[in-house]
Amino acid sequence: MPRAPQTPAEYWDTYKPHRGEGPQPRPDTGRFEWTQYPGHGPGAELLGSPRRALDLGSAEGKEAAHLAERGVRVTGVDLSAVQVARARAWWHGMANLDFVHSEVCTYLTHTEETFDAIYSVWGAVWFTDPEQLLPLIAARLAPGGVLAFSQAEPSPGAYGPQAMRGKWLEGRERELTVPRWQYPPESWADHLKRAGFARVDARVLAAPSGERLGTLLVVAHC
Template identity: 65%
Template structure:
């Protein structure tokens, strides 16, 4: 299988060109990730907080939100898009947050199920996107959902979501079992810092609606370590890399695509 890159557009005249990352194992091919013209000057994010685009108020009230672009990295307009999922009919998102990415796919005619641990996020997503057909938001723990749900999906993905905050030894085998034959699994999160591998403690108000800080674990590994974990979990094709950041930004994006036979 080969992936078609997103249309290449110049980031800026003096942007530093870097290699498109490393490839690990399997028979998949993945073209160099192009730099794309951002919708606005890229800015660093502590996390991928891109959210829906709010339209102008109408009649004294805020208009319904609209989803922004479907993007794997924390830099607007940088890197590949939904083409990494292939051409699925059914998709499961783990950790949808505000739900904008799930809605983006639903509007392409894909049946999307989006599962989030945060009741606050799910309630808001249901309220914002109640008018959009083809997307279902579920309040559940990712592993619990995968254990109890018998549905198979053509693609499962997570953008800076549940894969980052769940023990991969527990999560990855469950994901592999819920993929249809030939299905794909794609996830992204921040590039791991030097020597910051394995479970790392994070403290903050990670679930919106909380008044007190919460300590959570975040799992970080190198691309080759992720490739090994995925292969041991039942995936036969793995392509893992770090997408370099644009310009002089310091932190790139870990981006992984895996498939089952």
């Protein structure tokens, strides 16, 4: 039986694993998606017109590649060495695009770069303590810069750090549990304002017809 993951990095190493024979096709980059429902909701326009962008929890790199194809200089940061290696293989040779293997708070603490846009699509903002992360993001945004992120809408009353279990880790000895931070929109707005953001639009985008789970969508400006 395969050894169960022991760290959050190993948890994400097993997420969306390679399946089937032969090379795994890279994702389509035709649209920037904030939700889990293709074609639903806004696209990259939420980021404005950035020249330099940072993707926190970039995983397979689909959103980063979408922006890079349109001339934005993008860095994707991910905790998982496997995810970074997959993204580098898929987007090898694409101009304007780099992927970095790092924990996001560590990266933000040590980088000297500033960004016009920082974003996270069901990514690291969901899985990092906002009291630690949001001030670091604010410090690396250029004046007038934007932070945008999305994640699943919170379950009523299940606020703060919540356990997420890897039930999809088939054949593992045990489930690994990682924390994810869930708040209603008004609480995210409070977190962001305390971190130095002046304008915040936080809301839940309803799911399309026939689906139940909506998407928390937040856009904040320095």
